Amino acid sequence: MIxxxxxxxxxxxxxxxxxIVHGLDATITQGAWLGVIGANGSGKTTLLRxxxxxxxxxxxxxxxxxTECAQDRAARAAHIGFAPDGDTLPGLLSGRELFGLVAGRxxxxxxxxxxxxxRAALDVAAIADxxxxxxxxxxxxxxxxxxxxxxxxxxxxxxxxxxxxxxLAAFDLRHALRALVDxxxxxxxALHDLSALPRACDTGLLLRDGRxxxxxxxxxxxxxxxxxxxxxRTTIDHLRAWRP
Numbered sequence: 001m002i003x004x005x006x007x008x009x010x011x012x013x014x015x016x017x018x019x020i021v022h023g024l025d026a027t028i029t030q031g032a033w034l035g036v037i038g039a040n041g042s043g044k045t046t047l048l049r050x051x052x053x054x055x056x057x058x059x060x061x062x063x064x065x066x067t068e069c070a071q072d073r074a075a076r077a078a079h080i081g082f083a084p085d086g087d088t089l090p091g092l093l094s095g096r097e098l099f100g101l102v103a104g105r106x107x108x109x110x111x112x113x114x115x116x117x118x119r120a121a122l123d124v125a126a127i128a129d130x131x132x133x134x135x136x137x138x139x140x141x142x143x144x145x146x147x148x149x150x151x152x153x154x155x156x157x158x159x160x161x162x163x164x165x166x167x168l169a170a171f172d173l174r175h176a177l178r179a180l181v182d183x184x185x186x187x188x189x190a191l192h193d194l195s196a197l198p199r200a201c202d203t204g205l206l207l208r209d210g211r212x213x214x215x216x217x218x219x220x221x222x223x224x225x226x227x228x229x230x231x232x233r234t235t236i237d238h239l240r241a242w243r244p
Contacts, residue, residue: 003066005030005155005186006051011060011070013043013050013210019058020046021210022244032218033177033187035201037194039239043210044190045159051188052157053077064155081153086140086164091133095124095143098132102150114183115149121172122146138164145173155186162196174200194232198224206239213242 006028013021021043028034036044049055051062053076062070069075089098099107109125119125122142127135132143141164148156161177162170178200181187191197197204197216204216214235216224224231 002030004028004063005065007061007063008051009061009063011047011050011062012058013046013055014058015046015055019210021050023060024210024212026205026212028186028188029203030186031181031184032202033181033189033200035197035204036188036190036207037192037197037204038207038213042207044207046210047207048157048159048188048190049082051076052080052082054082079153079155081148081151081156083144083148083156083158083161085159086137086144089132089140089144091131093132094130095128095132095135095146098143098147099128099150102147103152107150114180117179118149118173118176119146121169121176123169138166138169141165142169149180154184156188158187158189160190160192163192194235195228197221198228198231206235208239208242209244211244214238 004027006026008024008026011021011024012019024047036047038044046055050057053073056073057070060070061068062076064076064079096107096109109119109128122145124142124146127139127142130139132140135143145158145161148158161173165173177187189201198221201221202218203221205212206214206216
């Protein structure tokens with residue numbers, strides 16, 4: 001049996017003194033792709049930042065590879081790759097310099113390794129030596145996404161990874177991420193488009209008001225992939241009717 005990569009139990013997260021995530025339970029399977037979806041303000045970004053150690057967890061437990069670290073932000077940040085917001089990247093640095101800072105060493109963007117297809121999908125070699133300040137929003141998004149993997153972590157969190165990407169880049173990225181999951185990476189992504197969930201993910205959580213409104217297991221996700229339109233309609237109906 002595959003051990004879970006992460007187990008969250010009764011997790012609460014605050015931002016600026018306000019409780020955003022309420023009593024959340026979730027198990028994230030090692031070597032699988034969890035999609036988190038919900039309306040704006042549902043708590044997706046707050047949850048992902050807390051898991052990745054970028055925000056504190058107020059109460060609850062978080063087991064990371066079997067070790068409790070809900071109150072150890074540094075351990076979570078060191079163990080989990082996370083893509084920063086593209087507009088927060090330091091403008092005077094190049095992408096190559098950013099990757100080196102994340103990895104703690106110079107990064108070979110031509111290496112024959114398991115990230116090769118991801119680099120190709122993001123076309124990072126073409127923009128790696130440009131100052132970030134000269135890059136478009138789409139370019140910055142591509143640099144930020146690769147930063148999440150440059151440190152070598154095999155649990156990676158991406159918040160809305162397809163934002164600012166053109167359709168070709170988004171298509172290539174989705175397939176490159178799927179290949180990494182198939183190689184054993186554990187991926188957690190927040191998604192804005194409900195229809196994107198069954199095309200990519202193995203399981204899903206739908207949040208509303210900082211709570212889990214719906215859980216989608218692997219069997220349900222496979223069914224959803226066969227009829228994504230029906231999945232979208234029934235899920236929206238569920239969200240409209242849901243009450244905490």
